[in-house]
Amino acid sequence: MxxxxxxxxxxxxxxxxxxxxxxxxxxxxxxxxxxxxxxxxxxxxxxxxxxxxxxxxxxxxxxxxxxxxxxxxxxETKGLIWAVLVPTVLLVWLLVALLVEGTFYGESVFNYFD
Structure with missing residues (x-):
């Protein structure tokens, strides 16, 4: 008080x-x-x-x-900003990597059966 x-x-x-x-x-x-x-x-x-x-x-x-x-x-302090920013960037990187790898896998499976 x-x-x-x-x-x-x-x-x-x-x-x-x-x-x-x-x-x-x-x-x-x-x-x-x-x-x-x-x-x-x-x-x-x-x-x-x-x-x-x-x-x-x-x-x-x-x-x-x-x-x-x-x-x-x-x-806020720079430490908190980085604590929010770094996981966000890594999450975006993970999503891009999963999309690229998923596309590659899907194309290889479709080409295998053609």
Whole structure:
């Protein structure tokens, strides 16, 4: 209880803290711009590996921004950031490796019976 007493001293009795609307609007605009760029690439480029790679890359950038802003990860210590980031990267690597190996196995089985 004593550790919370310094918060009441900063604001006058009954005063409401100032809203941080500038930060909210900045986050909103950044996410809108990233989403608009994603839509532009998704609908204006021909379907292919390059379009998919750009779209996935922008989606990952947006996901990291969302995690940093809304989960407040950008304000944490570097150790915690790395503890979240490294397993995520390894999980993505695992998924890519499983897709590649599964595709290879599927093609080899289908070619065996042809």
């Amino acid at each position: 004593a550790s919370h007493s310094h918060h009441t001293e900063e604001l006058a009795q009954g005063e409401i803290p100032k809203a941080q609307t500038r930060i909210i609007w900045k986050t909103f605009i950044i996410l809108c711009v990233l989403t608009a760029i994603e839509f532009a690439f998704a609908f204006m480029m021909e379907a292919g590996t390059l379009r998919n790679a750009i779209f996935i890359g922008l989606t990952i950038v947006k996901a990291f921004y969302i995690v940093g802003e809304f989960m407040h990860l950008k304000h």
